[in-house]
Amino acid sequence: MDKARIGTCWLDGCAGCHMSLLDTDEGIIAILRKADIVFGPLVDAQEWPEGVDVALVEGAVSSQDDLKLAQTVRSRSRIVVALGDCAVTGNVPSMRNGIPTRKLLERIYVEGATVCPGVPTDGVPGLLKQAEPLHSAIKVDVHVPGCPPKANAILMVLGDLLEGREPDLGSKLRFG
Amino acid sequence: MTTGVVTALPRVDDQDLTDRIIGDHVGRPGALLGILEELQDANRHKYLPMETLEYVAVRTGIPQAQVYSVATFFTLFNLDPQGVHTVAICRGTACHTRGSRALLQRVKLQLGVGEAVDAAGKTTMTTADRRFTIRTVACFGQCALAPVVEVDHAIRGHVKEQVLIREVETLRKGGAR
């Protein structure tokens, strides 16, 4: 049987969910027997490949680039998992949402700057008006909240998905 | 149920009148509503200043928070001074679909006031010279006449933009007061 293909990526997040994924320790070996990781920070691939079975997406949708990547992930993956509170609820990144983006950028890059004040425009993606949960941008199949989600919750979800079961977090469901 | 905290009576414009109004109602069911309504009516700018609310609380023994809660729950009450003329534009569903948003925008432009939400979350805007207050209403219950606008307590139905603007202009020219 062909191995399943897992991709992981992070949008507006802190990498904590990916750390939790690493925290699965030897649990990841059981997963890797059934699947390959074809995209993610641990993999060389430059572009999200076609034909991904399970996509783990960390982080809120905050910038033009986030949005583009989320859409690519959706169009090339069978099951999209929102991994962690930022992807599920917007979490900490969304705390800026009550503030107009211009004011926000000026506060940080002009008023808050000690050297070279000025809002950067070159080589950085434009900020969206608000940082939103993943499901406000694309269709999400599975939500795994937690900040970060516990390693055993991630393992359980991945295990279920690779076996073709619908994951039920049950008592492992946890925000924050 | 008092707190044991003695609060000094705040200063109100016309203490005798205020006391009389409170005295007329106190002890009756729904007294607070009646008191606030009459006090607002007696106020020159048709509103309830904070000092008045505090005065009512101290005099009646009703907790301040409860007085404030009532004064902000009913759209009838104003916590800010009102203009001489009031234009109330309905933003209910029927009136919305018949263009009440455009009416609101147009009158705001005409009178030069921006968006404003008061402490209680109501949309009310008063011109700097206090001649006009524009406010929104959830529904006048006259939906068949949508869009509905109330100008100085007179209900107008099927309001057209040009007609409303002319009416406001007439009031505006109606001499200083």
Added chain:
Amino acid sequence: MTEKVKVRIDGEVIAATAGQTILEVARTNNKYIPALCYMEGLSTVGACRLCMVEVSGVSRLLPACTTPVQEGLAVATTSPQLESYRKIALELLFAERNHVCAVCVSSGHCELQTLAQEHGVTSVRYPYSYPRLPVDMTHPRFVLDHNRCVLCSRCVRTCAEVEGAHVWELAGRGIGSRLVSELQRPWGEATSCTSCGKCVQACPTGAMAEKGWGVEEMTKRRAAVSRLTSMREGE
């Protein structure tokens, strides 16, 4: 006076006293009905709608915390329909304010968070409203964070009914409703506040907390507030 009645909760026949609410009877008999605005020892307001139950012969759902039992009443505490409504109610509470459990003093000890977990709320299907709300730090010992307030009014009732100070009320209406102290004065300037801290203990979420605690550190002694009222009733 204390007329005995027989009711059925999820099929089981239970003896109760007329005038008790469905929720009280369920609780004393270890039957679970979720509740948020209800707190033992306070008056009931039926604000959160999480305790809705099905009563046979009644076509609409009834709040268990405000509905008194009668002879022969038959209640279902759970059903697919009830579960879906409870989820909706919880999701709307999250959508209405800014809940960021990851940085909340009450995370891990929060009734809203626990309810969401128990009811399998894995995400919020409604658009968040992201209101801009203040945090009142003016009181020397306590904080009020409107971002986390679910308008359950437990603090209002605790302060009015248990402490007798009545510092709090809900002001405004609809989505614009806010908890206010006195005439929307900062808490620290509220002259009627005795700084007893009971409201903080009664608050189910991270909206009210003692100063000085970090994320997940604020635990509350709600039972202490309930106990005070039952002691008084016993006097």
